[in-house]
Amino acid sequence: MSRLIRALIDTGALRHNLATIRARAGGARILAVVKANAYGHGLVQTALALAQADGFAVARLEEGITLREHGVSQPIVLLEGVFTAEQLREAARHELELVVHDALQVHLLEADAAGHRFRLWLKIDTGMNRLGFRPEQFPEALRRLKRLSAPPLEVRLMTHLARADDSPEMTRRQLECFSETIRGHACATSIANSAGVLGGMPVGGEWVRPGLALYGASPFADCAAEDLDLRPAMTLATSVIAVRFVPRGETVGYGGAWRAKRDSRIAIAAVGYGDGLPRGLLNGTPVLIGGRRAPLCGRVSMDMIAVDVTELGQVEVDTPVVLWGAGLPVEEVARCAGTIAYELLCGVSQRVPLELR
Ligand SMILES: Cc1ncc(COP(=O)(O)O)c(C=O)c1O
Missing domain, CATH: 3.20.20.10 (Alanine racemase)
Structure with missing residues (x-):
């Protein structure tokens, strides 16, 4: 890993x-x-x-x-x-x-x-x-x-x-x-x-x-950063740490907040509210898995999230994951948590290392 x-x-x-x-x-x-x-x-x-x-x-x-x-x-x-x-x-x-x-x-x-x-x-x-x-x-x-x-x-x-x-x-x-x-x-x-x-x-x-x-x-709800010629300075990134099969009808994560409507492939990624990812993120919030969008499923845990990658094909342990940043605007993710980009950016927790590029 x-x-x-x-x-x-x-x-x-x-x-x-x-x-x-x-x-x-x-x-x-x-x-x-x-x-x-x-x-x-x-x-x-x-x-x-x-x-x-x-x-x-x-x-x-x-x-x-x-x-x-x-x-x-x-x-x-x-x-x-x-x-x-x-x-x-x-x-x-x-x-x-x-x-x-x-x-x-x-x-x-x-x-x-x-x-x-x-x-x-x-x-x-x-x-x-x-x-x-x-x-x-x-x-x-x-x-x-x-x-x-x-x-x-x-x-x-x-x-x-x-x-x-x-x-x-x-x-x-x-x-x-x-x-x-x-x-x-x-x-x-x-x-x-x-x-x-x-x-x-x-x-x-x-x-x-x-x-x-x-x-x-x-700063505007109706105008994307790209259209203002702004580039995201932070990309919050992690990796897939497990990929599992979840049969139709079973639930994923705490509280059973997401139920598989079909036989599903679920990727588990190493990020959670302990890193500053809001626990209130909704089912369906986009996550980039290997550069492609897939929906969050179930509750955000302290150290992990689950993502439905049934449609993505090749996803395995170590596949890169992006929560926001290049390719996925933090404003869009913030809306899925009922908050604003400011709060997500400021909320990245101390255990997350910052790597300068
Ligand atoms: C007094 C003052 N000026 C400027 C700013 C920067 O605001 P923004 O991040 O919306 O550009 C803030 C942010 O809260 C502020 O409190």
Whole structure:
């Protein structure tokens, strides 16, 4: 038995997707979003592969520090900022940039006796209702930042789009709210995520913040990644570890969730929810067996799945299996689990080795 579960990371695809995004970004600079272990692709290796990015964005302080410790020298933005004086010091020590989305964070900066200086990204909530100052709170927040005893290196303004993938109307309202709120302030801005960059509506801003598209998945339900000139960066691959005959009428796996309607050949592949494959995947979810599609049958177990290969002919122990990636879009598999590509990619578990190509 040669190759069991692994995630093959195509660094050429990462670079290609960055170039695709750059071509669509209207001259904006690119903060590559590499939070959550670069959406499962490996934080450090992804950032190193994306050396042409103008900066990186992460969610947590530890992610930023890890990037610095591995020699990443581009700007790194902490999308949630910091929450304690200790974190503030650490962020300064590693020259990280801070999103400021709450009065508590303004207060931390005001109370910083050591006078650390940062590039700050003041976040305005234009309708997402998650993080950010409401428009009426913005002028006061900006005034306080500009009056810090250790003045910021720069203040940039940002917001986040809630429905750039499916509601031009909502996006239009958010853009109007943002431009009205910041009117008269000559600061660089950042608005667009992947859907904001690749959607039909020009969103503007000097910086864009794509995540999902870098990894080669489409943010839109009605438009395939291929049609956006994006290539899948992760292929989740394993092998067949057994092939068995299941007579008509018998069931396969826990709960007997699949019953053979005919005499069937069933391939067992070494991947399960212990690797991050959702247990909720439906019977019939496509799996590539030796490069050809075959339907999942029965429940996903912790370490194994069963696939009906009756129609495929030659399938044996060691035949390669692909769960998603090249030849099988992760978005399609996500739909079969009632979720989104983001969750599948981020959910690849720690026991799955990442192999760079
Ligand atoms: C603030 C912020 N900007 C950008 C992104 C990237 O979004 P996407 O992966 O949809 O491009 C995210 C992702 O959740 C985010 O939270």
